[in-house]
Amino acid sequence: MDSLICYTSPYPFHRSNTITRFSPVTAFASAKKPKHRKKLQLPKNLRHRRHTEAPPDFHPLIHRVEDPGCDENDTVDGGDGDVSWESDELDAISSLFQGRVPQKPGNLSRQRPLPLPLPHKIRPLGFPTSKKLIRTHVALSRQPVSNQIYKNPAFLISLAREIKSLPSDDNVSTVLNQWSRLLRKGSLSLTVRELGHMGLPNRALHVLCWAQNQPHLFPDDRILASTVEVMARAHGLKMPFELDSFLNLSSQRVYEAVVRGLVRGGNTRLACRLLSAAESRKRVLSPSVYAKVILELGKCPDKRVLALPLLEELARRDDLVLSQQDCTAVMKVCARLGKFDVVEALYDWVKSSGRITPGVVMYTALIHSRFLEGRYRDAMAVVWEMEASGCPVDLPAYRVLLRLFAASGDVSRAGRYFAKMKECGFTPTYDIYRGVIGVFMADGRLAKCKEICREAEMVGFKIDLEKLM
DSSP states (O other): OOOEEEEOSSSOOOOOOOOOOOOOOOOOSSSSSSOOOOOOOOOOOHHSOOOOOOOOSSSSSOOOOOOSSSSSOOOEESOEEEEEHHHHHHHHHHHSSSOOOOOOOOOOOOOOOOOOOOOOHHSOOOOOOHHHHHHHHHHHSSOHHHHHHHHHHHHHHHHHHHHHSSTTSSSSSHHHGGGGGOOOOOHHHHHHHHHHHHTTTHHHHHHHHHTTTOTTTTHHHHHHHHHHHHHTTTTTTOOOHHHHHHHHHHHHHHHHHHHHHHHTTTHHHHHHHHHHHHHHTTTOOOOOHHHHHHHHHSSSSGGGHHHHHHHHHHOOOSOOOHHHHHHHEEEEEEETTTOOHHHHHHHHHHHHOSSSOOOOOHHHHHHHHHHHHHHHHHHHHHHHHHHHHHHOOOOOHHHHHHHHHHHTTTTHHHHHHHHHHHHHOOOOHHHHHHHHHHHHHTTTTTHHHHHHHHHHHHOOOOOOOHHOO
């Protein structure tokens, strides 16, 4: 050994032969350190601490052991003094640790007040213009001139006015040739009808003759039908004796145009012959043609009987399509003929179809029909329906209503409608004055009758009360 370190223990040795590491003996150690001795290190959880070590608590909690048998209301001795806890206080403190404090259920159906209207919200909605419409407008402006003119009513009517202003010796080609390349098939039909309204059927025929020489304008049934209708209305159309051949050669559009022209020209007998020929050949015509013939026949009392077979033909139609004007015309004729059931059937068809909204003329025709039939109460139901619809009342409607009130003896309603008629600006006619005076005279109100007589004399009517009495 190089060197020895002697260590003498201060404690005496035991009387034993065994020596342990705790025995107070002299130990000898080598001064030379071992070569491969490991360095002591802290464990990983203590080497890199996540949190700093908490300082020691110098005031630890002292839990006092209470007697389990003591009451909650007993006095607790504390360092500061005596504290007394009541039962409601303990309940309140314990409820804090139980969660949400339950509340009383109030008005569960309470509605929130509406927010105040904001200007940008109460302003009417301004819907933006559709892009499709903008593109359509732009596309129309970019179309060629011919596509913008050939069906423009203002341009076609101006052609008729230029033709009318021509001297009688000039041909219509002087006006039409300069616009020939801009016209299409069907364009000149409106020009021909306008010439017919101007009373120039010959000029309308000249326009048709000019169109026949234009390959891009003829053949065309529309201009031919318009010309035929104008000529038939002016009694300038020669009909063949054999209507069957005419029926075979003409199209349905031209055939119906001939019937309409004859009706407007007053030749109802020939129009009825054409309708009967079409029925015998099982050719179906438009219901509007039948309606126009029935209306024209209903104007003459001697020809009203001829309208009965036409009404039966319309009744057999399954696909009945009538306009409001045609339907009202048929209802008027049926009321004059005493066919009140047909009037009711037509009105029920109008209500069920939903395509026609009844107007004041249709309501007046229905009220007059029920008035002629003597169903005053049912007529009053129509009056209430007309008032509920907000339909404006015209002078013929006031005349029919006052006749109804006079027949039913409704004095108050007659006076109210008579005053309302004058407020609307209508001037009562002679028969209206007589009817109103008769209503008040039947009620015994002579002073009111004299007042209405003076009013009628100021307008220019002379009414003798003695004759009415």
